[in-house]
């Protein structure tokens with residue numbers, strides 16, 4: 499599949515077949531994250547693959563916030579997840595000096611890693627969906643994530659049980675792009 503087709507065809511998947519994802523494929527997906535560029539090459543991330551029943555149960559619990567709200571009511575059918583954790587970045591001194599902290603690029607870096615994972619998964623015939631909201635305290639408790647690190651999203655991975663016929667809903671090119679000025 500060429501790149502433009504891949505961009506046009508990738509969709510978030512919210513219904514999955516009852517079929518496991520191999521560790522080999524999960525590691526290929528993580529490798530796509532590992533190779534992602536990052537500000538100052540800081541690689542401010544840790545990727546936790548969650549594919550065992552007990553760990554998945556805990557993750558599904560941590561994907562609920564406030565009093566029972568979740569972005570992923572469909573989460574229990576997902577065969578595997580990659581939890582993307584933002585870690586403290588070591589950046590060039592001038593970056594820290596200018597912005598006053600080290601994490602200026604880190605969220606973008608983690609987001610880029612996630613998208614590379616999505617497209618690698620797609621090449622492997624797998625569907626994905628980012629899940630943005632999570633209970634940080636539970637994430638830390640369940641997965642031993644140290645203080646100073648923040649879960650940015652969990653990426654659901656599995657064989658899709660969906661078909662997407664409708665076109666993607668996106669702002670028009672005119673609305674989001676201009677040349678040489680705002």
Ligand SMILES: Cc1cc2nc3c(=O)[nH]c(=O)nc-3n(C[C@H](O)[C@H](O)[C@H](O)COP(=O)(O)O)c2cc1C
Pocket residue numbers: 508509510511512568569570627628629630631651666
């Ligand atoms: C950071 C981020 C967080 C997201 N969180 C959720 C979520 O909690 N639940 C969900 O169903 N989709 C979630 N999505 C998927 C978006 O809703 C989806 O990407 C968007 O509607 C565009 O649709 P598409 O991915 O099919 O092109 C998230 C996407 C991103 C990038």
